[in-house]
Amino acid sequence: MKAPDKGPILMVDDDAEDRLLLSEALKRAGIEQDVRFVEDGVELLEYLRREGRFALPSSSPRPGIILLDLNMPRKNGIEVLQDIREDPDLKLLPVIALTTSNRSDDIHRMYELGVNSFVTKRGSMDELVMVLKNIWNFWYQTATLPVEGYQ
Template identity: 45%
Template sequence: MTESERPILLVEDNPDDVDLTLRAFKRAGITRPVDVARDGVEALDYLHGRGAFASRAQQPLPVVVLLDLKLPRIDGHEVLRHIRSDARTRLLPVVILTSSVEDTDLMRGYGGGANSYVRKPVSYTEFVEAARQLGLYWLVLNHEPPTVLPPGTAG
């Protein structure tokens, strides 16, 4: 897998929001593959190459994780805590992408190590623009640390 093929991981349980995000990325010209985890357990299994995602065990980590907060099984804050507590994923860029307008979620997100916190715009046009800007920043302008280790490698 080349650097430009590393996927975006979208962690979102609402099928309508998944569809909206994928359509917004397409409309914004973001061609990077997007993998979807539908709850917190799936997200962690994906990142660590476990269970249904065992085939990803030696694959590079995604270029960025777009993380909803209100998830079944394990919520987004707990997923973020797990990401930051593991040497393999500690430096992985995580953008909280949520509809929450609670200041406590904002503070917990940044306190837990989120790289960015984006509230989902209400209108489709605004959402497409937000997706375009996210893609431009995280996929083009941002320079990540030199080593983002794939799951299962020593760190």
């Protein structure tokens, strides 16, 4: 499955195992969309702002959606979402929290800051696959994404 006119899925997760599981799950879900990984909030901003190792536009295409973990070193999900929503160039980007947290504090805070949805990860691979399928189906097949002069 691929939606070529939409940007890549940008996944933010500090945990290598999680990244491995996510890749596996994406594969099993049959999602062939371009998927990029960054490891924490700081890297996410560098990617979005094309700084550091993401300076080349080819290394940092504008993502269709961002799947954001919350617990991360350096800059966690909440902080980085705040930065994104305050940045006039980035504020319209769809951000989906994909995390193991189901803490109501976190959920409230994230929605307050304008997260587009909040999804809690389940333990089993099957569940993860289903979650990713659903996300892809909605955001890449169903929803219309904002188009901006970012490219």
